[in-house]
Every structure is written in structure tokens, then in C-alpha cells.
Amino acid sequence: MLNTSSFKRGEPMDRIVYDLCGRDERLRFSPYCWRVHLSMAHKGLAYRTEPWRFQQKEKIAFADHDKVPVLVDGDTVVTDSFEIMRYLDQTYPDAPLLGEGQSYQRALFFKLFVERSVSPALFRIVVMDLLEAIHPDDRDYFRETREANFKMRLEELHNPTQGREQLDKVLTPVNALLKESAFLDGEAPAGADYLLFGSFMWAHVVSREALFDEHQPISRWFEKMLAIHDGMAGQAPTVREV
The missing domain is CATH 3.40.30.10 (Glutaredoxin)
Incomplete structure (x- = not known):
């Protein structure tokens, strides 16, 4: 828990x-x-x-x-x-996450980028691991709903090699930014970091698959994100321990 x-x-x-x-x-x-x-x-x-x-x-x-x-x-x-x-x-306006006005619009754009570009690539990498991590009583439901959505079997969707290639491409601007900045939102993490990290945490918890090269800026960013807030995410149980 x-x-x-x-x-x-x-x-x-x-x-x-x-x-x-x-x-x-x-x-x-x-x-x-x-x-x-x-x-x-x-x-x-x-x-x-x-x-x-x-x-x-x-x-x-x-x-x-x-x-x-x-x-x-x-x-x-x-x-x-x-x-x-x-x-x-x-x-709770202290420590803003998304901001207002133009800042909010940029956060909304980034949300859509994560959901429509990053998450589909991750899904191809971890889908069968995800199915195994789900409660047995939910697996038929998960399979039926996702296969209806994608119009193909999960086994056809599962392709870690293609998923990582796709992920590398969509992360090109993210890696470029993280070469210059400690976090997506600057010197400290905020809403954009949490939007992206949520998707990587999804994969991190359910799969043993490597997501990116350890020399990429995003790999270093991910390790920092695991450690923030007293290591809350880094201490979360994964399929490797449970």
C-alpha cells in the first residue's frame, strides 16, 4: 500500500x-x-x-x-x-502545480502530449506485464475493453522493441530540455514533471522492461523524481518485489 x-x-x-x-x-x-x-x-x-x-x-x-x-x-x-x-x-494556492492563463494552457498541451504520444509507446512496451499485474478478477475486463479500443489483441500490441523506438522519438524534445534544466518545470518539479512521471511510474511498477538508455537525460531525471518528496515513489512496491 x-x-x-x-x-x-x-x-x-x-x-x-x-x-x-x-x-x-x-x-x-x-x-x-x-x-x-x-x-x-x-x-x-x-x-x-x-x-x-x-x-x-x-x-x-x-x-x-x-x-x-x-x-x-x-x-x-x-x-x-x-x-x-x-x-x-x-x-491550496501555495506551491502552484499548473498555474493560470498561459501557464495553464501550456500544461494542458503537455498533458495531451503525454497521453497521446508517450503513453501509447509505453503501452506497447509493458502491456502484457500490465495484464499480469492486474488482479485476476479484472483481467478479462481489461483485455475486452482494451482490445475493443485498439481493435487488436493485446499480444499484437505488445512489442517492446517498437515501443522503445517510438518512445525515443517522442522524448527527443524532453531529453533536449532536460539537458538544460534539472526538471521540466525548472529547478524544482511541478505539474509538467508529475504529468510525465505518472506515465513512467505506471511502467516502472508493473514491468521489468528497460524504458530508456541510462545515459539519456530523462533517465537521470527519472531517478531524481523517484527520490523527491522523501522518496515516496521510489519506495513504492513494484512487481520486482511483490
């Missing part, structure tokens, strides 16, 4: 993040949930996680939504990782 104790601040927790778990409840691999975990840590907000699986729709029916993350903050319920990040900026 994700340990949030290292960055808890404030009064006893009335915040809950509903969080996707796998075959072992300690496996937390949703890229969207990881965006929220890091954003909560960035804001220094105390919360607890509530494990959720793909077919437990009734568990989050109160949110009028069928996917996680779901954030419960007192009487407020927020769905969708990007909307949660925006809510956190509006409600």
Missing part, C-alpha cells in the same frame, strides 16, 4: 484518494493516480488512499464517475487527475 506518512502535515486526515490497485493491494500503478499522489505531496497535504479495482464501479458511484483517481476533500469530490491538479491549485 502507498505510504503517505512521510509527507503528512496538518490535522487528522479527511482527504481520501481512491487509487487503482493490482493483484496485490500494494501494487499501485495508475499513471493518473500517480499524478495526484505527487501533486498532494507537492502541496504538503495529508490524505489516505482507498484501494480500488477496475470492476468496483459501485465503490465510486458516489462520485458519478467510473474511473479513478477520485479525490474526496471534506465535502468536495473531484474526478479526473488533471481536474484534481487544477482543484488543488485553486483550493
